[in-house]
Amino acid sequence: MNFRFQNLLGAPYRGGNAIIVNNTQIVSPVGNRITVTDLLKSQTVTLPVQASSNIRRVAASPDGVFLLAIDDNNRCLFINLPRRAVLHRITFKGPVHAAEFSPDGKFIAVGTGKLVQIWRSPGFRKEFFPFELIRTFADCNDNVTSIEWSPDSNYIIVGAKDLAARLFYVKKLKGVHFKPFLFLGHRDSVVGCFFGVDKKTNRIDRVYTITRDCYILSWGYNEGNKEGELSNPPSPCTPERDDEGLVSDGNARKRKDFAGKDGNLGVDGEYVSKGKWELLRKDGFNQAPAKLTACDYHRGVELMVVGFSNGVFGLYQMPDFVCIHLLSISKEKITTAGFNGLGNWLSFGCARLGQLLVWEWRSESYILKQQGHYFDVNCLAYSPDSQLLATGADDNKVKVWTLSSGFCFVTFSEHTNAVTALHFMANNNCLLSASLDGTVRAWDLFRYRNFRTFTTPSARQFVSLAADQSGEVICAGTLDSFEVFVWSMKTGRLLDILSGHEGPVHGLMFSPTNAILASSSWDKTVKLWDVFDGKGAVETFPHTHDVLTVVYRPDGKQLASSTLDGQIHFWDPIDGLLMYTIEGRRDIAGGRLMTDRRSAANSSSGKCFTTLCYSADGSYILAGGSSKYICLYDVADQVLLRRFQITHNLSLDGVLDFLNSKKMTEAGPMDLIDDDNSDTEEGVDKQTRGNMGYGLPGSMPNGGRPIVRTKCLRIAPTGRSFAAATTEGVLVYSTDDSFIFDPTDLDIDVTPETVDVAINEGQLKRALILSLRLNEDSYIKKCIFAVPPADIPGVASAIPFRYLQRLIEAFADLVESCPHLEFMLQWCQEMCKSHGHSIQQNSKTLLPALKSWQKAITRMHQDLAETCSSNEYTLRYLCSSITK
Known part of the structure; x- marks a missing residue:
């Protein structure tokens, strides 16, 4: 049950600024999360940290270790990027549109409203308040839009919406005040401003300012003309302490590193004491x-x-x-x-x-x-080997993602309306998709093409999809005609139309063990159909409320259905009896919409499960719906084991349980009142994401504000991860990167020290069994590598059956990550020889572990096949050279 957030798919970028750190890693905001994409390894990972709302600005330290993330609520996270951990937090008093680390990494310049603040950059030390405010510049007359540091970290140039850019001297000199130099002449707000450096002298000689009306102004430094003098003479009173801790006693002395031979300021203050900036040219981008x-x-x-x-x-x-x-x-x-x-x-x-x-x-x-995806993801499907994940959304597209890298490698856009259901065929090379455009399409994942399209005599809207185990029969349920259509996969011909439902057929699934089709409808029934005999409904299971979805247990001996009153019913499909019921209204409840007139506890809307999914072994079930929670239930005991909160993003509706009464006005909640025109100013209207007009009765977009919900849940065939299609994107939770102390058979003699002693004494069988009883991953792998290749058959045959599943899981992990491929394959071969009969008899229990094992070996085989194929002629040459 130890699932943890692993990655976010389906939404690579949602706003804010994206930056490249360490030359090869691109950091981009995704809602209130941060995604890091390694461009060399072709992998993308979402950090397991969340801001309070959508992230507006990110900045990285020069060495790429620290990351600054600022959200719409002006709350800042200071993150250690390699460790993926939040070190410090701070809240700024105004909206932040610009933030930059200094080139030496010591300071952070933040444009908060009209102010420019210089903060000392926190480090690794634990401090009560790590952020120290060094200086504040209040010279801008409108919001700051851009900040740029000089290479020596002594100056910053600041652009603002007041049509001007300003050059500030950052460091303090006691008794000396520098007035900022103003760059004027812009006709629109300054979007960016940058320093240019003379490569010969390595000194600043140019400044570029870029305006929103598509012009760039180039400014040059002229040393010949004297511009300005030092103002605000130092006070002869009490000595002051500067930011470096040195005492300055007025006119008695100046900072040695800033004073020149003639008593004037040297290089650092030269632009004030000796010259000025002049406009060299103005160019337009047309x-x-x-x-x-x-x-x-x-x-x-x-x-x-x-x-x-x-x-x-x-x-x-x-x-x-x-x-x-x-x-x-x-x-x-x-x-x-x-x-x-x-x-x-x-x-x-x-x-x-x-x-x-x-x-x-x-x-x-x-x-x-x-x-x-442009809009929310509606449906998911895992490939049988758990390496691929397909997503379908309201933007009419089907995307296929590689889970190991987090990248989308193919997009199918032939559908002309929202994609509502997906299904992977058993051969792993064919994907089916159903859509509201009235078609079911089959996609070839080798040639990336639509090789078959299933249609109906008259236009229908499909919302559910299923295929039998052999892949010969395709079924799809409709939203408008309340029918189930049956096609032949080989010929593409319509074989049958199953009629009997009196409402939209939103749930459809074949039994894993036979050809019985289960369908659920809003007419308060679940029907079982014998598709091949064609005699109509075999049995009908009545409910007291609309049935939203139906799923079979992997062994086919149980059926689960979710109803509009928030209950999950478990049926015996063979005897047709109701086994037990889970009351889930209280578990999924939570989150109040802005338009709700009642509190979250008293509201009756949305307290139901719209998607269900059994685990690989059928012992627990995942349930989600119009809520911020995903519930995990134990099926046998009907007990809630865990609730996953999919997001803490306050930019979405339905996250808070209680609304702030201070934000309530006579016209409604303040968050729903759009009293500024900033989005239209930037040439972008507000995007309405979320519901596209179908789904639960009465569900409507909430004034353009996205509503948090889970539309689809799927557990990987390996059982080690699950994916959830949510408003934030596709969230992937996994147990692979987590550790929990869960010993299998522990007593006083089973300790890590005992395992080490057994290895040193050459008792390899005993050491491996002790490590399996201890159930600590590092010791299990250590014992596996300690076995010489010649002793593998003897050790493999001595493993008791109850530790077999844990050992197979360790092999699956090692085959993917270990460089000793032949050694691991020898282990796999001997395990199959020694325990083949036990594995065959207990295949249902060992199915998740065997799927993981198969996935690892298949992936390694594919990688080797690609490597050998690309180096075929080199290998031939080497073989011929060795033969000669």
Whole structure:
């Protein structure tokens, strides 16, 4: 039962800025979570930390160790990226639109409202209040939009909505106050401002300011003209302590590292004491009426990248403003653009499309191209070997994801309406999808094409899908005509139409052991059909409320159905008897919508399960619905074992149990009143995600605010992970990366020390059995590797049956991660020889472990086949050379 959050699929990017750390890892916000994609290993991982609302801004330290994540509620998380742990938290007093670490990593500049605050960067030390405010600049007249540090960490240049950019000197000199230099002449708000460095002298000689109306202004530093003098002379009173802890006694002395030979400020204060900035040129990007929405500058290669609200991006060589590339990646607004550390990769994000791209501009090729579903995911399906996950959504698309990497490798977009159901065939190479467009399509996962389409004589809307074990018969239930259609997989012909339901058929599943089809409908019944005999309904199970879904237990000896009153009924499909009932209204209850007139405890809406899923061994069942919770029940005892809260994101509706009365007005909740025009200003209207008009009776979008819910649950055939299609995306929970002390047979003599002593004395059989009794993964693997290849048959035959499942699970993990492939395959072979009869007799009990074992061996075989295929001629040459 020790499932933990592992990854988030289906929504690679949802807004905010995306950054590349350590040259190869792209960090992007996904709602209130953060996803890290390794571009070299082709793997994406979502951090197991959540902000209180959608993340607006992220910033990384120069060494890539620390990450700053700021959400819409101005709450900040300070995260250790390698350890994936939150170190510190802080709440800013205003909206944060810009945040940057200094190049030396000592300070963080944060633009909160009209203020620019300089904070000392926290470290690894445990402190009561790790964030220390060093300085505050209150010179801006409107919200700060961008911040850039100089390479020496002495200056920052700040852009704001007040049509100006300002150059600030960060460090303090006692008794000396520097007035910021103003860069004026802009006609729109400043989107970005950057320093240019002279490569010969390594000194700042240029400043670039980029405005929202698609113009870039280049400013040059002129040392010949004297501009400004030092103001605010130091007070002769009490000595003050500066930020470095040095005492300054007024005019008696100045900081030695800032003083020049002539008594004036040296290099650090030179722009104030000796020269000024002048406008050198003003260039336009010629993209009107589009607005400039994202930009970045790389000082090393002197390149500027800009993104526009019409989906076009441009790459320019500075300071000559030469256009290198001008391309369109979509028709929607580009919300983030940036360089990696080397300047050879560009990252782009489009929040409206959920699109994330990494592009190498020299070779003009994609390093990464990922796009999530535009609307909520409706349905899921695991492949039989648990390596793939298919998702279908309201955006009419079917996507197939590789679970080990978290990447989508194929998208099918032939459907013309929402995809409502998916089913993997037993051969692992064919995927079925049902849609509201009136078609059921079969997809070939080798050639990535739609090779068969099943239709009806008149247009129907399909909401459920099932296929028998042989893959010969395909069935789909309808939303409008209340019928079940039956096709032949080989010919694609319609074989039969099963009539009898008086409501939408939302649940459909074949028995795992025979050809009996179970269907559930809103007409308060579950019907069993003998599809091959074609004699109509075999049996009808009546309910007191609408039946929302139905599932078979993996052994086919039990049937579970969920009803609108929040109950789960368990039936014996052979005798047709009700075995027991779970009352789940209280378990799934929680979360109050903004439009609810009652509290969450007194509300009756949504307190039901819309999706059910048995575990691989059938001992427990997962249930989810229009709630922030997923419930895990023990079937035999009808007991709630655990509740998973899918999100803590306050940007979604239905997360809070109690609404804040301070935010209630005469016109309704304050959160539902949109009194600003910021989204239209940026050229993007608010996106309505969520329900698309079908589902539970009376379910409607809540004023454009996404409602937290779980639409589909599926457990992997291996039983070690499950996936949930939620408003936040597809959440994957797994037990693979977790540890729990759960010994199988523990007594006073079973200790890690005893295992070590047995290994040292050469008692390998005893050591392995002790480690299996202790049930600690590291010791089990240590004992497996301690066995010489010649002794494997003897040790394998001595393993008792009750420890067999745990040992197979360890083998499955080692085959995937261990480099000693031949050694592990020898273990697998000897285990099958020694315990083949026991495994065959207890295949139902060992099924999850055997599925994991098969998945690991299949994946290794595929990797080796691809490697050998790509190096076929090299291998032939080596073999011929050895023969000669």
